[in-house]
Amino acid sequence: MKTVGLTYDLKTDYEFKKDDPPDANAEFDHPSTIEVIASAIETCGFKVKKIGNASSLLEKIDNLDVDIVFNISEGFFGRNRESQVPILLEMADIPFVGADALTLSLTLDKIMAKKIFIAEGIPTPKFFEIKTPEGLMNTNHFKFPLIVKPRFEGSSKGLSDNSRVENIQDLKKQVEYIINTYKQPALIEEFISGQEFTVAVVGNDPPQVLPIVQIKIDGRLKLNDKFYTFARIRSNRLKYICPARIKKDLAKEISSLALKTYEAVECRDFGRVDFRVDKEGNPYVLEINPLPSLSTEDVFMVVAKEIGISYEEVIGKILNSALKRHNLN
Ligand SMILES: Nc1ncnc2c1ncn2[C@@H]1O[C@H](COP(=O)(O)OP(=O)(O)OP(=O)(O)O)[C@@H](O)[C@H]1O
Ligand SMILES: [Mg+2]
Incomplete structure (x- = not known):
């Protein structure tokens, strides 16, 4: 029987520091998610060894005794944080599930990815970057509305209703907030008013694009100015709808863009691509997540239901893609 190591960061392991924003631990997993993934891997016929985060891995790396590592560790700090576990595993020549360090760093940094x-030739909203609050003085070609995001965060960190701005004063305020609170440059994008979708992809050679999921906020699919914020994720105002309520042509275009994006950044085994579509029906790729949430409340489970497979089978599909890639199946 093969042994699968599990690397992860727990919300409960994060110690809030004095200046931390309230969403500082947003990317990390609940212990229950780790339990569910571990038991899914066991159901697929493997032994599971829980390793923990990058520091635990570093301590144990010489005596791991696993065939492969299922990594969902988000890392603690900086734009290379998601690469910390993969690079340690690569150094020790231990196979692992998912994208490698280069892809993880590249995609966590939204500007590099764009x-x-x-x-x-993948459409993405027009953007500019502001590195210091004074930097805004040198820019004058804004076309409002805009959205202000941190350059390298996930899980909607730093996003609130204030993130969408319609004038220079609010833009300035929000840029200052992002730079000072998240200690990184602000990414400013044209705000795409319309609908929102996310697409899960699994496997390699060729990857399989799963049914498109549509985002419903406050009971509406026509989101217009509404978007995903940290607060909305924690409320019941946001729902995942699958299959998406859209015409065939648009669905085809979104699916093929999801695949193109997955391949462009050399994602492996699994990933999720986020889209906005404007009122004229033009899709834009916002970002790709090579380490998307595998929590049972998240997109992958919604998609699994739609294609008639269980959560355990989704985890199995991802794990088997990695085993095949390493000739371990
Ligand atoms: N250019 C844009 N126009 C309209 N809405 C946007 C735009 N960029 C981001 N959003 C909204 O903000 C949300 C979060 O943005 P994005 O996906 O870029 O960041 P994230 O925090 O990495 O996401 P995730 O929660 O998927 O990890 C999107 O799901 C969308 O609702
Ligand atoms: Mg996103």
Whole structure:
């Protein structure tokens, strides 16, 4: 029987520091998610060894005794944080599930990822970056409304109703807030008013694009100015709808863009691509998540239901893609 190591960061392990924003631990997993993934891996016929975060891995790395590691560790700090576990595993020549360090760092940094999208002809909202609050003085070609995001965060960190701005004063305030609170540059994008979708992809050679999931906020699919915020995720105001309520042509376009994006950044085994579609029906890729949430409340489970497979089978699909890639199946 093969042994699968599990690397992860727990919300409960995070110690809030004095200046931390309230969403500082948002990317980390609940202990219950780790239990569910571990038991899914066992159901697929493997032994599970829980390793923990990058520091625990570093301590144990010489005596791991696992065939492969299922990594969902988000890392603690900086734009390379998601790469910390993968790079340690790569150094020790231990196979692991999911994208490698290069892809994880590249995609966590939304500006780097957007540069790749542009080079590959993948539509993404127009953007600019402000590194210091004074930086705004040198820019004057804004077309409002805009959205202000931290350059390298996930899980909607730093996003609130104030993130969508319609004038220079509010833009300035929000840029200052992001730079000072999240200690990183602000990414400013044109705000895409319309609908929102997310697409899960699994496997390799070729990857399988799963049915499109649509985001419903406050009972509406026409989101217009509404968007995903940290507070909305924690409320019941946001629902995942699958299959998406859209015409075939648009669905085809979104699915093929999801695949193109997955391949452009060399995602492996699994990933999720986020989209907004404007009122004229033009899709834009917001970002790709090579380490999307596998919690049973999240997108992957919604998609599993739609294609008639269990949560355990989703985890099995992802794990088997990695085993096949390493000739371990
Ligand atoms: N350019 C945009 N126009 C309209 N809405 C946007 C735009 N960029 C982001 N949003 C909204 O903000 C949400 C979060 O943005 P994004 O996906 O870029 O960041 P994230 O925090 O990494 O996401 P996740 O929660 O998927 O990890 C999107 O799901 C969308 O609702
Ligand atoms: Mg997103």
